[in-house]
Amino acid sequence: MRAEVLARRLKGLLARIDAACAAAGRDPGDVRLLPVTKYFPASDIAELHRLGRRDFGENRPQEADAKAAELGELRPLRWHLIGRLQRNKARQVARWAYAVHSVDSERLATALESAVAAALDAGERESPLEVLIQVSLDADPGRGGVRPDGLPALADRIAKSAELRLAGMMAIPPLAADPDAEFARLAGLHTRLCAEHPAATELSAGMSNDLERAIAHGSTCVRVGTALMGERPITSA
Numbered sequence: 001m002r003a004e005v006l007a008r009r010l011k012g013l014l015a016r017i018d019a020a021c022a023a024a025g026r027d028p029g030d031v032r033l034l035p036v037t038k039y040f041p042a043s044d045i046a047e048l049h050r051l052g053r054r055d056f057g058e059n060r061p062q063e064a065d066a067k068a069a070e071l072g073e074l075r076p077l078r079w080h081l082i083g084r085l086q087r088n089k090a091r092q093v094a095r096w097a098y099a100v101h102s103v104d105s106e107r108l109a110t111a112l113e114s115a116v117a118a119a120l121d122a123g124e125r126e127s128p129l130e131v132l133i134q135v136s137l138d139a140d141p142g143r144g145g146v147r148p149d150g151l152p153a154l155a156d157r158i159a160k161s162a163e164l165r166l167a168g169m170m171a172i173p174p175l176a177a178d179p180d181a182e183f184a185r186l187a188g189l190h191t192r193l194c195a196e197h198p199a200a201t202e203l204s205a206g207m208s209n210d211l212e213r214a215i216a217h218g219s220t221c222v223r224v225g226t227a228l229m230g231e232r233p234i235t236s237a
């Protein structure tokens, strides 16, 4: 049964996170699991909600929009958009997103700011949007992310917005790279960000295959799809 599979995998995953925290000498309360439910049906999210999960990550605005509509009655529930976002989808996303982990330009931040203002005015949301800046650790524009040298200006732009709350940063390590070196570099960038913006404490890093190493380097949020949900029906970013 799907419900049993999810319950068993969730238990294993939480144990894995606890073990990684113990190995890193960190408090397990400082690392959150963000189940990534892209390509899986709303019924799986409802099941994970029964199992006590409240935060869910989706990477495609269209798909998340449909699921948010389908699961509108399920509360409390916080949607995190973790994939690339085009400015013309900002208004839609502002209706249901608690957080966006993939903000990588001032133009996108500005679009989200107006979209959140409109959603607040329309009574579609009650609080500012939590924003994580996605940082690019390689120079591959296809994967998104701001280059490290653009990080301070983007952080300042977001921090001065009333509709956006700068919560931290996110990265996806380059496929071919040594994840330890990349996560260490990311941790250095995060330390510098926090020196300027002490509330930007979230570090969204680590997925099914590298969450232990991300936790060793200070991740506060591991985004896990495959290890919880199983193989995705179609491959994705």
Ligand SMILES: *Cc1c(COP(=O)(O)O)cnc(C)c1O
Pocket (backbone or CB within 6 Å): 036, 038, 059, 082, 083, 172, 207, 208, 209, 223, 224, 225, 226, 227, 237
């Ligand atoms: C799909 C996805 C994940 C989850 O990846 P898994 O390897 O399946 O755990 C994490 N982060 C982002 C941005 C994703 O798109």
